[in-house]
Amino acid sequence: MIEIRKQEIIPSQEDAFALQGISSGSKVSSNIILLFDQAVKIFAEHAQPVGIIAEISKNDFGIIYAGEGRNETDTPVAEIFQKADRLALFATTVGQGLHDKINELFVNKDFALGSMLDSVASAGVEKAADVLEAFFGSTVTRGIEDDKNIAVMRYSPGYCGWHVSGQRKLFEYLKPEEIGITLRASYLMEPLKSASGVFIAGGVDIHFFADTYSFCSQCETHSCRERMYRIEHSINASEPGEQPASIDKRRKE
Ligand code: SF4
Numbered sequence: 124m125i126e127i128r129k130q131e132i133i134p135s136q137e138d139a140f141a142l143q144g145i146s147s148g149s150k151v152s153s154n155i156i157l158l159f160d161q162a163v164k165i166f167a168e169h170a171q172p173v174g175i176i177a178e179i180s181k182n183d184f185g186i187i188y189a190g191e192g193r194n195e196t197d198t199p200v201a202e203i204f205q206k207a208d209r210l211a212l213f214a215t216t217v218g219q220g221l222h223d224k225i226n227e228l229f230v231n232k233d234f235a236l237g238s239m240l241d242s243v244a245s246a247g248v249e250k251a252a253d254v255l256e257a258f259f260g261s262t263v264t265r266g267i268e269d270d271k272n273i274a275v276m277r278y279s280p281g282y283c284g285w286h287v288s289g290q291r292k293l294f295e296y297l298k299p300e301e302i303g304i305t306l307r308a309s310y311l312m313e314p315l316k317s318a319s320g321v322f323i324a325g326g327v328d329i330h331f332f333a334d335t336y337s338f339c340s341q342c343e344t345h346s347c348r349e350r351m352y353r354i355e356h357s358i359n360a361s362e363p364g365e366q367p368a369s370i371d372k373r374r375k376e
Contacts, residue, residue: 124302127172127215127254133163134246142242155239162239166247171218173302174255176322178211184321187212187296190280190289198284199332199347200321207325208273211259214299215251216317217244244316252277252318263324274327274354279320280310283347284338293319330354 136159137147145151179187184204188194194201204210221244228237260275280289290310294300297319305313312319323330331354334345 125174125176125255125258127174127251129167129170129172131254132170132172132217132247132250133167134243134250138246138249139239139242142245143239158235158239159243161236162243165224165236165240166217166221166243169218169221169224170244170247171220172215172247172251173218174213174215174251175297175299175302176211176213176255176259177297178209179296179321181205181207181210183296184210184212187292188285188289188321190286190292193286193288195284195286195336195338197336199336200278200283200285200323202332203276203323203325203329204321206329207323209263209324211322211324212293212297212320213252213255213259213277213322214293214297214302214304214312214317214319215248215255216299216302216304216312216314217247217251218316219303219314222314222316248316248318252320256322259322260324272327273324274330274357275322275324276330276350276354277320277322279318284336290319293321327354 136151136156139159139162140149140151140155141147143155145155181204188200188204221240225237225240225244228234228240256275256277260273263273263275278285280293281287287310290306290312294306299305299312299317299319303314304317304319307313331351332347334342334347339345
């Protein structure tokens with residue numbers, strides 16, 4: 124079990140507003156900013172962030188990833204995990220109390236604040252996963268002598284061709300029940316504001332691919348591009364002399 128400090132996962136206005144459909148740089152009314160401030164206050168009061176990580180071998184992950192045989196045929200995870208240096212399963216939540224508070228606001232017909240708190244909580248879960256990812260990344264780089272080109276990316280059942288039914292085997296291995304996360308028959312996690320998946324750690328180049336898989340045309344976020352952008356720019360930040368190839372040049376054709 125890994126405790127996560129609340130201060131580490133307070134989401135930015137930008138992250139919460141994006142989930143409200145407000146694009147970066149848009150003019151936002153003072154009422155919306157007030158709602159955000161109220162939601163963050165409630166989040167800070169009620170969130171109980173916690174996480175769990177378990178390192179896993181490629182063989183074992185292959186079994187978990189195959190799940191119930193419902194994944195897409197070609198997926199980024201299927202290709203990338205074979206090239207990884209290390210893998211770990213993870214799960215994290217901001218807790219049932221926050222979920223109950225969101226429900227309470229909706230029951231009391233405070234839809235504006237309930238919706239904003241829902242977005243803040245969702246963004247907070249992502250930040251909690253970021254904290255776990257950074258933690259795992261630090262253990263990886265400590266274990267690899269020439270660590271400067273190691274990067275970690277995460278994937279979750281339900282995304283990028285990994286069928287949501289993959290949660291079943293992931294839960295059997297990781298046992299997130301120990302930190303209060305259970306799996307419904309529908310494969311949704313309880314509390315709802317939770318995240319799970321795999322951290323894939325390996326050389327930077329393994330993480331770049333084209334967003335041309337069969338399911339990518341239905342993807343609303345293409346969030347893999349932003350994550351690749353972050354990896355590329357972290358290289359530039361740490362190694363100003365190096366000129367990495369662009370995402371487009373690195374990606375799989
Ligand atoms: S475009 Fe969307 S579905 Fe396709 S790999 Fe990227 S994040 Fe996944």
